[in-house]
Amino acid sequence: MVVDGRPVAAIAEERLNRVKYYARFPGAAIRQCLEIAGLSFDDIDAVAVGRDPVANRRQKVAYAVRNPKRLLNFLRLRRSRNALDDLKGQIARECDIDPEKLRFQQYDVEHHVAHTASAYFISDWERAAGFTLDGSGDFVTCMMSECEGSQITPRRRIFIPHSLGSLYTMICEFIGYDKYGDEGKVMGLAPLGTDTYHDEFDRMVELTSGGFRLGLDYFLPLGSHGGLRISETGEMVLNRHYSDRIVERFGAPRVRHSEIAKRDMDLAFGLQRVFEDAYMHLLNILHALVPETRIAMAGGCVLNSVANGKLFDYTPFSQTCIQPASGDEGLALGAALHVSNAVLREGKRFVMRDAYLGQEFSESAIRKELDSAGVRYERYDRGPLLRAVVDDLVEGRVVGWFQGRSEWGPRALGNRSILAHPGFPGMKDILNARIKHREAFRPFAPSVLQERQSELFEHSHPSPFMLHVYKIRPEWRARLSAVNHVDDTGRLQTVAREENPLYYDLIEAFDARTGIPVILNTSFNENEPIVNTPAEAIDCFRRTKMDVLGIGPFVCRKTAQ
């Protein structure tokens, strides 16, 4: 929801209906954004949609003609997408309102232009290079753009079937990470492997002067939808991506939840290696087209924080602005910002300094939930609250931290987070075993005071949305054992005081007690979308072996019950 050029609310449907990566009509999110903004349906002037059915039509038709088996799928998909063409009817039905109240103008924004806009139009730059990379959208898998003033001019597109997102998903599926969104886990697995399959991966991705080409015999033809379908319940389901050639070369696919063999780790390593090579290659091509030092980035592949941490060393770019919601949920914000800036030319550039665009709950609403759940709690003023929670963290207790507005994008950034001491002996295993129930190899993230970043990490470029992985300096590795990954890196969040004063002050208070300006931060959930409401936070606190819940000014402790 953008009002006068400024995003006032943004929330993913999954946080409201509790279906992870929900991909059908976002009726609850629409109603929630209106409520946060204090607006009604008849206040809406424009609706922007991050897809454009007429974009890249020539390439779509040529592809369908070359692949007659896919033609039927292609036509079926076009029909289903066309449901969005009657947007007013759909909103009226889904949100149960009178269509007469809907007087908005609809704008379709090409998928990758919307991704680019979601990054460029949140920066304070007047010029930048734009880069997007994902599975696919409107038939495109990568876009390179020139961004200047209020305009985004695409300079190059790479089309289906050549998709680094599809490559990543294909290997993830083969090694048993076959759920939509598993790619980040495989990125964490990669440093446990070795470069056994270097040549094979080079055959899967050929770098060319214009970009790259995939070795298509490693893939099943994916069609114009990139190998995805949406289930009846709104979940994203992956169709098989890998061809029999992969099975012939590497043996049987790993079954989900079975033991991870060396082969699987080596495949993860090879995948991440070839992805990074292609990433840097594309960024260097972009720099030749648009010789800027600043780059605005979005698209699902741009969530590859390991590659982002390295791009300063391998490309001429020295500043990044990355949309926190770089997956397709970010298209809504990007499309809206594009219409405000480039189409309607409202001339009201917005700079996104934090990602707290979701729901907030009052003290009385939180107290009501605590009372109705029958949980014992104490109320603290701000200073004593921070001191009490720091006491818990220092003692090695695991703290659920629910404050302010929820985060936009996949990362918890200190408002819907589970917090812990980053150097407490065994803390990583405690969290994995007791609360998160996930693989032991997966790293936890450090939140660090922005001013102290370069003292602890080998890079000082800030990462407020947890989108860069940097090496931890040798002298800090033991003191940050729970957030130090196997390759001595951490996917950090830099916290500036003006972005989140309460969280900043908590880390500062922790530093004053321990000499460590870092708190371990993992998302507040247990195999579910991140908690959104007080009731969900209280439920997660009671269901898991979390020790403490800090929710608004209240603190609940398991031992006190």
Ligand SMILES: [Fe+2]
């Ligand atoms: Fe996308």
